[in-house]
Amino acid sequence: MSNTKTLSEKINELKSEGYTEDFDIKDDSVVSHKAKTSYTTNQINVLSHYRFEGVTNPSDNSIIYVIETDDGKKGVLVDGYGTSSDMSMALAQKLK
Numbered sequence: 001m002s003n004t005k006t007l008s009e010k011i012n013e014l015k016s017e018g019y020t021e022d023f024d025i026k027d028d029s030v031v032s033h034k035a036k037t038s039y040t041t042n043q044i045n046v047l048s049h050y051r052f053e054g055v056t057n058p059s060d061n062s063i064i065y066v067i068e069t070d071d072g073k074k075g076v077l078v079d080g081y082g083t084s085s086d087m088s089m090a091l092a093q094k095l096k
Helices: 007-016 089-095
Strands: 021-026 029-032 037-039 044-052 062-069 074-080
Touching (some): 007 062, 007 074
Antiparallel strands (some): 029 037, 062 074
16 A cells, blocks of 8 residues: 555545445444444454544544454544544554
8 A cells, every 4th residue: 555645545545455345433333334234343353544634733633444344344444533533442442
């Protein structure tokens, strides 16, 4: 994976590499809206992550997690980091 400068460029690059699921956080789970499936922390593997910092506003900080599930779904989860994060402590431990 090459170095890119923006969040959207990196997401597009990962999608072109087959990471097509859009994951989201719900409570202690990661949810795929496309597959309409929820995964526990034991059912996901974080392959890598990329941090992006807001140039003028620290609240613009975000992170992309590249995830593969136990049933073979591959995709990305985008979240804020630091005080902007929406995840539970259990999920944060899995993703760190």
